[in-house]
Amino acid sequence: MDFFRVKGGRLHQYGFNCNGSLVHVSGPAPKPVDEHIEWLSKLRAVTPTDALTCTWEHKGVKMDLMLLSIKDTVQRVLIADAPGWRIATGPEMKKPPIQQILAENRARTPEGEAVSQYAALMVPYKSARSPVLSARLLENDYTSRAMAVEVKLEGRTDYLISSRDQSSRQYGRVTVSGQFAFVSLDAQGRAVGAYLLGGTSLKCGDLQITYPRPNTPLKVRSVQGRTFHLAEPLPAGIGQAGAYLLTGGTGYEIQSTTKDSITVRDYPAIPSEQVMVENP
Numbered sequence: 001m002d003f004f005r006v007k008g009g010r011l012h013q014y015g016f017n018c019n020g021s022l023v024h025v026s027g028p029a030p031k032p033v034d035e036h037i038e039w040l041s042k043l044r045a046v047t048p049t050d051a052l053t054c055t056w057e058h059k060g061v062k063m064d065l066m067l068l069s070i071k072d073t074v075q076r077v078l079i080a081d082a083p084g085w086r087i088a089t090g091p092e093m094k095k096p097p098i099q100q101i102l103a104e105n106r107a108r109t110p111e112g113e114a115v116s117q118y119a120a121l122m123v124p125y126k127s128a129r130s131p132v133l134s135a136r137l138l139e140n141d142y143t144s145r146a147m148a149v150e151v152k153l154e155g156r157t158d159y160l161i162s163s164r165d166q167s168s169r170q171y172g173r174v175t176v177s178g179q180f181a182f183v184s185l186d187a188q189g190r191a192v193g194a195y196l197l198g199g200t201s202l203k204c205g206d207l208q209i210t211y212p213r214p215n216t217p218l219k220v221r222s223v224q225g226r227t228f229h230l231a232e233p234l235p236a237g238i239g240q241a242g243a244y245l246l247t248g249g250t251g252y253e254i255q256s257t258t259k260d261s262i263t264v265r266d267y268p269a270i271p272s273e274q275v276m277v278e279n280p
Helices: 090-094
Strands: 002-007 011-018 021-025 041-046 052-058 061-067 076-082 098-106 115-125 132-140 147-153 156-162 169-171 174-186 191-204 207-210 215-224 227-230 244-247 250-258 261-264 274-278
Touching: 011 052, 011 061, 011 115, 021 098, 052 098, 061 132, 115 132, 115 147, 132 169, 147 169, 156 169
Parallel strands: none
Antiparallel strands: 002 115, 011 098, 021 052, 041 076, 052 061, 061 115, 076 098, 132 147, 147 156, 156 174, 169 174, 174 191, 191 207, 215 227, 215 274, 227 261, 244 250, 244 274, 250 261
16 A cells, blocks of 8 residues: 655656556546657556556566545546666667556646645455455545545455544544554454554554554664664663664664664664654
8 A cells, every 4th residue: 555645846647667568447448648758658548537446467467556546636647658678788678668657636726736645555466356355545634644545355354544643533443543554354343453653542443552652762872884872771672673763764674682772674774863663
């Protein structure tokens, strides 16, 4: 699930492409358009009236992109052939094109700026039909920036909720205060799985997750390589391997910890005075 918010400028284009061929586009048939976009060819367009599903197929694997925020955000979807090569040398340049979509949203007035909140569900599968039975946008609030989606699969219903604050919100039987929440209900409506990120409360029936604060701030004494040396002891239960920390707008997966340090995977730790560690 991709929740993507952007503000500014005159035109926003949410782009997506995939290996293989675009084999299906739901809704009205796309029509050719006489426009030019560098690197793209065979432009055609569709004006969707409801949630739009685009399906790619490659070597027996299908990928559905389900654009759910059509009513509030998407005015037009462009479909085009894009270069299939990844490196501009040798045989790579001879690869066939791949199909790309651009979901457009323009500023509503000559003086205004574009404001978009895209909700896109990505579903890969090998079966003849998608495992997703239905998906719908429950909320796309341009004031609070809150977004929520319900996804129905065989024997279960999932809720995915994204917000920018700690206000309490309810969707069906799910009540959440936090920046991101996931809840999965079985066929009887019982919560069988849940996750809360950057929040203090998630409730659904007998299931309840509560934290005293959305995450844990930790002061940093120094940084060396991939290790943050802390200015205070690491609280018990915080910073398990596989969890994440945030600093300077960048997220890092935690590899290991000591009583007063955190070592992250893959990338050098950037100089920081404080890191934010997700709740366990």
